[in-house]
Amino acid sequence: MKVVLNFITILFLLFFSLQANAQLRKPSDRKASTETRALFYSMQRLQDTGIVFGHHDDTAYGMGWRFEHGRSDVKSVTGSYPAIYGWDLAKIEHDSINDINGIPFKLQKQLVQEAYGRGGINTYCWHMDNPVNGKTAWDTSQHTIKELLSGGSCHGVYKSWLDKAAIYLDSLKGPNGEAIPILFRPFHELTGNWFWWCKNTSSPQEFKKLWKFTVRYLRKKKKLHNLLIVYSTADFESEKEFLERYPGDKYVDFIGFDNYCYKSITDYQANLDKRLAIVDTIATKHRKVACLPETGYEQIPSANWWTNVLLPTLSKHKLSYVMAWRNGRTDHYYVPYPGQVSADDFIRFYNSPLMIFQNRLTPLNVYGKLGK
Numbered sequence: 201m202k203v204v205l206n207f208i209t210i211l212f213l214l215f216f217s218l219q220a221n222a223q224l225r226k227p228s229d230r231k232a233s234t235e236t237r238a239l240f241y242s243m244q245r246l247q248d249t250g251i252v253f254g255h256h257d258d259t260a261y262g263m264g265w266r267f268e269h270g271r272s273d274v275k276s277v278t279g280s281y282p283a284i285y286g287w288d289l290a291k292i293e294h295d296s297i298n299d300i301n302g303i304p305f306k307l308q309k310q311l312v313q314e315a316y317g318r319g320g321i322n323t324y325c326w327h328m329d330n331p332v333n334g335k336t337a338w339d340t341s342q343h344t345i346k347e348l349l350s351g352g353s354c355h356g357v358y359k360s361w362l363d364k365a366a367i368y369l370d371s372l373k374g375p376n377g378e379a380i381p382i383l384f385r386p387f388h389e390l391t392g393n394w395f396w397w398c399k400n401t402s403s404p405q406e407f408k409k410l411w412k413f414t415v416r417y418l419r420k421k422k423k424l425h426n427l428l429i430v431y432s433t434a435d436f437e438s439e440k441e442f443l444e445r446y447p448g449d450k451y452v453d454f455i456g457f458d459n460y461c462y463k464s465i466t467d468y469q470a471n472l473d474k475r476l477a478i479v480d481t482i483a484t485k486h487r488k489v490a491c492l493p494e495t496g497y498e499q500i501p502s503a504n505w506w507t508n509v510l511l512p513t514l515s516k517h518k519l520s521y522v523m524a525w526r527n528g529r530t531d532h533y534y535v536p537y538p539g540q541v542s543a544d545d546f547i548r549f550y551n552s553p554l555m556i557f558q559n560r561l562t563p564l565n566v567y568g569k570l571g572k
Contacts, residue, residue, distance in 0.1 A: 225487045228453050231425045235374070235567045236381040239321065240428055240453060242566035243520045244489055250556045251514055252321065254284025254523035255535055256494075259311050260303045262527045263537040267307060273527050273537045274557070278550040281558035284383075284521050285315040290327035290337065292368050293361035300327050301528065305368065312372050316380045319562040322372075323383035323430070323493070323523065326365070330396045331357045337395050345402035345410050362414065366422035379426035381567070385493055386414060389458050390445055392434035404445045411447040430454040432493045435471075439478050449486050454520065455479055458494035461509070465502065469509050476517040483518075492522040496534030500542040506549035515554055 227240045246252060255274050258281065260266075262273035274282045287308055290300035298304050312322050327337040331354045332344050348358040372380040390407065393400040397407065418424045431452045436442040446452070457475055461468035476492070483490040492514070497505050514522060527533035536543040550557055 225453075225489060228429060228450055229419055229425055229427065231419070232428075233379055233381070233425050235378055236426045236428060238567050239381045240489075242564065243321075246556065246564070246566075247489070247518050247520050250554045250560075251519045252283045252521040252556045252561065253550075254286055254321070254323065254521055255282040256286030256523060256526040257288075257301060257303065257528075258282050258285055259315070260301075260308065263530070263533055263540075267303075273533075274535055276538050277536055277540075277543050277546055278557065279559075280550070281315075281318070281320065283556050283558045283561040284321045284323055284523055285311070286523050286526070287312065287322060287324050288327055289324055289365050289368070290329070292365050293328055293331075295364065301526070309368075309372060312380060313374070316374055316567075318558060319564070319566060320558055321383065321521075321561075321566070322380060323385060324369075325385045325388050325493075327395075328361065331361060332396075339396055340393065340398065340401050342396070343401055344396040345406045349406065349409055349413065359417065362417055363422070366418055366424055369418075369424055369427070370422070372426075379424075381426050381428065383430050383454065384427040385430040385432050387411065388430075388432040388493065389434035390432075391436050391441070391457075398434075399445065407445045408447045411445075412451055415447075415451045428453040430456065430491065430493055431488075432491075433457045435459075436475065436478070439482055442478060442482060449488070452486075452488060454491045454493075455483055455486070455488045456491035456493045459492065460495060460525075461497035461505070465497075465505070465509055468497075469513050472513050473516065476513070476519070480517055489520045490518060491520050494523055494525055496524045499531065499533060500536055500540065503541050504545045505542055506545045507552070508545075511549055511552055511554065 224241050224244050227237055258272050258274055265271055272281050288299050288301060291298060299308060315322055329336055330339045330344055332342050332347050346352055347354045349355060369382060374380050387397040389395060390398060392398045415429060418427060429452050431446060433442055434457065456479060459472050459475060479490045525534040527535060536546045549555060
């Protein structure tokens with residue numbers, strides 16, 4: 201009788217395990233690597249546990265320091281690294297030895313590998329220079345996108361830049377030679393008007409064509425199967441506006457938007473709450489994973505911003521991760537350093553059961569057991 205009961209228990213657990221797995225979204229890349237697939241499944245399961253916290257360029261530099269091994273402003277305040285590490289591909293297109301923020305790509309690669317080694321998650325944006333005229337990503341003087349499409353005057357240039365990025369991304373390997381999974385966030389803030397890929401320089405159809413070409417090229421031509429694709433807008437006021445340039449479910453894994461706090465904390469909180477609710481709905485309909493790829497309050501002048509503004513707003517929604525922007529200068533930083541006015545509140549934010557930093561993520565083995 202005992203054996204029968206044990207067998208029934210095993211069948212019961214197996215049934216519910218299979219049911220839970222059936223609810224998981226599959227990566228949009230059918231050939232996603234084992235580790236990439238595991239990460240994607242893990243991040244979905246973690247949504248029922250909390251929200252993974254990240255910081256851009258976290259271990260490369262911070263307030264009053266640069267390129268000091270093992271250092272992190274987040275760690276200096278909380279005792280833990282963040283769980284997501286943001287990076288930029290910008291300048292790889294010119295064979296530069298440094299990225300847009302002056303980090304040597306050789307060092308950046310090392311920091312990516314170290315983050316992966318401790319069980320952390322890496323994400324990349326790309327402030328790519330304008331391929332038509334070589335000016336910065338912020339050059340909106342031309343109708344750039346149409347020139348990058350097949351038949352356009354700079355289609356070849358654009359492919360050559362993708363080739364350079366692909367070589368670098370392919371070089372990001374783990375200790376056993378496996379490709380390190382990357383949350384790849386191309387053409388971020390696409391609903392704004394400040395980058396050459398934004399809505400003021402292209403039609404929705406042109407933008408969708410470029411997105412699809414880019415993802416297909418990296419997957420099929422360059423054989424990169426370690427990328428989880430993040431569709432990240434800027435401002436939007438409706439589901440229709442958010443999806444106007446959406447390239448389709450086959451080319452996206454995560455959906456989200458960048459949202460910053462400026463002078464009015466009240467406006468920030470209201471807009472963030474409204475947009476997260478819209479993304480919640482879209483994520484459910486399209487079977488994608490919601491996120492907040494960039495946010496923050498420059499210089500964080502409010503002593504309780506983390507737990508009185510950000511945390512209660514995030515707690516109302518089902519998010520996989522949130523990432524604060526970089527600590528670049530004394531007048532341009534988004535997480536506190538020791539002694540900063542919001543440092544004590546950031547510790548309370550870190551201690552919230554909702555937030556997942558590196559110390560909570562590492563034991564979960566998001567690239568292995570949890571993802572299987």
